[in-house]
Amino acid sequence: MMAIPQSSIIALSLMYTKLPPSASDLTFWATPPGNAISFNEAVQAFSTSSAAKAAYPMLASPIVLSQNAAARRDYVTQAFQNLYGIAATAINAEELTYWADTYLLSSPQAIFDFPVVLNQFSPASRQQALTNRAQVAENFAVALAATGSSTFTSAQYSSGWGIVNTVTADAATVTAANAQIAQFVAGGGGGGGQTFVFTTALDNLPGTPGNDTFNGDNSGGLAQQTVQLGDVANGGDGTDTFNYFGPTDNVLPQLSNIENVNLIQGSGNNAGGTNTAAFDFSAAAGKGLKSVTVDTLVLGAATTTTTIQGIGGVGLTLKGNFNNNNLTANFGNSATEAQIATNAVNKGGTLTVQGNKLTTLNFTATGSSTFTKLVTTPVDAGAVNTIKVSGDGKSLSFSDNVAVANSIKTIDASGLTAGGLTVAFGTGITSFKGGKGDDIVRSNNLTTTTDSAVDAGEGTKDRLIVNTTADVNTTARANVYANFEVLQSTDQTVDLDLFAKSPFVALRSAGASVFNNVTATQAGDVTIFANATPTFNLKTATGTSDTLNITVSDGLEAVNNLTITNPTAPNVEILKFTTTDNTIVTTLLNAPSASTITATGAGTFNLTTGARELGTGFSIDASAVTANVTIDASAGNVNGAIIKGASSSPAAVNTLSGSNQNDGITGGSGSDLLRGNRGQDTLTGGAGVDQFIYGGGFANNKGTANVDRIADFVAGVGGDQFKFATGADQFLNGLNFTANATVNINTAQTIATAANIDDVFAGITAITASTNATLQTVLVTVSAGLAAGTYLYANNGTGAVSNADDFLVNVSGITGTLSVTPTTGNFIFENFA
Structure with missing residues (x-):
């Protein structure tokens, strides 16, 4: 048809x-x-x-x-x-x-x-x-x-x-x-209406049949105040709007037949100098008012509280940046339900909802909104027991750490078609339904032990924050919580085997949290979101490749410093760090099996192994980090370490210290500091102006056992540098260098053949003895044999060549001509440990 x-x-x-x-x-x-x-x-x-x-x-x-x-x-x-x-x-x-x-x-x-x-x-x-x-x-x-x-x-x-x-x-x-x-x-009859502006005189503004707008501005103070108690505005027909700009100081005109009121850029710092203010809409609510919108609260010298009262039966909309200011909404003496819309509220302070007979709060969410806490204080005997949330908003947060009132029994956010709700429970919760997005819930010692009473719903990263260990320390208590994918703890002990209703795939840790019976999936997605001394006890730990993937991020926009103090992971062989924030790992003493450590990310990475055994093939690879990297394996023992610093960013500076065994240390494309310590280390500086550090006592640098190999030394002014320690016996025994010490490079020598390092020492012709003022050195070329290459030799305070006391380093990869120019040449002296 x-x-x-x-x-x-x-x-x-x-x-x-x-x-x-x-x-x-x-x-x-x-x-x-x-x-x-x-x-x-x-x-x-x-x-x-x-x-x-x-x-x-x-x-x-x-x-x-x-x-x-x-x-x-x-x-x-x-x-x-x-x-x-x-x-x-x-x-x-x-x-x-x-x-x-x-x-x-x-x-x-x-x-x-x-x-x-x-x-x-x-x-x-x-x-x-x-x-x-x-x-x-x-x-x-x-x-x-x-x-x-x-x-x-x-x-x-x-x-x-x-x-x-x-x-x-x-x-x-x-x-x-x-x-x-x-x-x-x-003339405005078509719905566009007319715009009326209040003046400093008393105004009586009649509207048209269209959709009129009335603008009042009190932001200029008393001298320029346009909205006064004696003003009258009648919207007439149409859907009319009153826009008020300025402090929330209880100044309203006499409104009738005006459906919408917008309070824009309000501030409690009003003419009276107080930090609290109120608007009373009782009269307007009986004369056609349908909605009140609070749009942005101005940042002031102190936190302010704005009260909107007399809005029983009137919808309240909150939007814009609240600058951590507080808002109280009083729905009066008769309303049993409150209608509150949230539209991208940024930095919302405390939201207090009052009403003599209020039992239900209905929130409609648009965008992402955040409040520091939700308070449902009854004016007298009333008590809110139900919260419902709907809308297409991405998220609505009532705080993940300040609990809602114990009177609240039901929270139903299933009407959120795209986002999730963040809320900390009081003890009274008997039913929770999450939104279609990712919810965040902080547990409490609930009276209910009904399975799945708290159901996160359809999100993929619904998060359960364990408030106290006692909240979830039995199977009955743990199974109250259903369909959560992420478990978070600060200073609590959690047994993941207790949760049969929540398929956790990720963990979040801060403080001295202990996670027991951690599966491989859960270990593969761990976030450290604050300073932590965490413990991860794996449920099944067999083989040689048990892995713990740790992302270090507090979730804030700024890059901050987070410290992981001696993480306990007794059966983990592979540790992977993602440094969203700057990361400090103080020691790996309580992760004795960890032998493969990698790091990636934009935050700095600072790791100290501590005095622990370095297993065969022990490695720390931070080549994928794009910020500064500091690795200290100096206390590691038994075996050497393979250490790689950041290599993808010229701006990244690596400070890499090896163990007292034979290490392989590689820098990146920036200006790095490489220190092999004792042992026969292989050092590769990479691009940039690199420093190769020798100090920490003469025992680190002397003789055959400590001959390093530098693979890529760039000689000449502005090139790579040897940094020798000042102070008595800090570089070589019997010498006390200062920062003003110089270097003399003697006539180069050639050795026909050498099978090993001792042969190299034996083939060197003695040069002038070094003094506290001048270090005597010579470049030595070994033409053939297993030890063939180019070496830099320096003697101590005696002229004779000694394979037990003098300094020798293999510089076969050297390019250019060594420079002794102070500061910018290839040799500097500095006081360091």
Whole structure:
């Protein structure tokens, strides 16, 4: 079945109701289910409508009035006027008699069909009048829709009919009517309305039939205060709005017929100098007020509290940046439910909701909103017991650490179609339903032990924060919580085996938390979100590749410093760190099996192994970190370490210290500091100006056992540097260098062949003995043999060459010519441990 033509619908509406249809009205007839209605069904609908009964007394009481000749004649003359603009005196007497005394008495249905039948049997010249009226009515609907009024107020219907009723079959009347439409819209009747501005004088502002806006600005202080208690604003018809700018100091005009109030950039720092303020809407609430919006609370010298009261039955919307200021909403003496919309509230302080009889809070969320806590303080004996949350918001947070009132038993956030709710439980919770997104819930010592009483729902990262160990220390208590994927603890002990209803896949830890029976999946996704001394006891730890993946992030925008103190992971062989925040790992003493450590991320990475055994192949690889890296394996024992610093960012500086065994240490593309300590270490500086550090006592640097190999030394001014320790015996025995010490490079030497380091020492010709003022060195080239290469030799305070006391380093990868220029050359002396 095809939809009834729009022109026919408009004509029926004019015939029967004297109401020019709005764009919304016409949309109904063009879309399901309206477009499935037949013409005869439409006639029946219009003729029996309340509007038709108001337009025609005959249709209101057809049985009684159809028996009255005068009433029938009135019905006919009214139809002629409404359809064609023809007055009663202009109707042909014979035709009037026929319709009144013959047709209307022909059947009961004839009374309802009469306007349609009249038009069907009218001459074309008369029908033209109805066609013209329908066209003007359509023009009226289009013009108002363009201003945002797709639905009409009663005043707009009335004004529209007033224009349509001037139209006849004469084309000139159509032109004149269209001009009236334009004038009506320009005057604000089209819904756009007018904007009224309060002045410093007392104002009495009457609105138009359209959607008016009233603006009052008290932000300039008393001298420029435009909104006063004596001001009057009457919105009239339409949907009207009062915008108030300035301090929330209880100054309201006398409002009536104004549906919406916006309090914008309010501040409790009002003229009286206090940090509390209030608006009382009791009077306006009884005169058409439907919603109050608090849009942004100004950052002041101190936290402020703004109170909105007298809003029983009025919707409250909160939006914008609250700058940590507090808001109290008082819903009065009779309301049992409160309607509160949250629209991207940033830095919301304490939200206090009051009401003598309030039992239910209904929140509608848009965007992401955060409050430091939710307080439901009764004005007298009332107590809120239910919270419902709906909307398409990404998140709504009432704080994850400050509990809601113990009187609250039910929290239902299942109406959140995209986001989740953050809430800390009081002890009274017996039912919780999460949203479609990720909820965050802090546990409490609940009275209920019903399985799945707290159901996080459909999110993929729903988080349960364990408030105290006792909340979840039995199977019954743990299984209250269902469908959570992330478990968080600060200083608590949690047995993950107790949770049969929540398939945890990730852990969050702070403080001295202990996690027992950790699965491989859970160990694969751990977040340290604050300073921590955590313990992770694996449920199953077999083989040599048990892995703990740790992301270090407090979740804040700024990059902060977080310290992991001696993490306990007794059976973990692989530790992986992601450094979103700057990360400090103080020691690995309580992770004795960890032998493969990797790090990646944009935060700095600082790790100390502590005095523990370094297993065979022990490695620390921070090459994927893009910030500074500090690794200290100096206390590690038994085996050496393979250490790699950040390599992907030239700005990253690596400070890498090996053990007292044979280490492999590799820097990156920045300017690094490499220190092998004792042992025969292999050092690779990489790009950048690198420093190779020798100190910490002569025992670290002397003789065959401590000959390092530097793979890529860049010689010359501005190149890599040897950094030797100042102080007595700090670099070589018997020498006490200062920062002003110099280096002398003696004539280079060549050794034909050497099979080992001792052979190299044996082949060196003695040079001048070093003094406290000058370190004597020489470059030695070994041409052949297993020890072939280039070496830098330095003697101690005696001239004889000693493989037990002198310094030797393999610099076979050297490029350029060594420079002894102070500060910028290749040798510097410095005081360091």
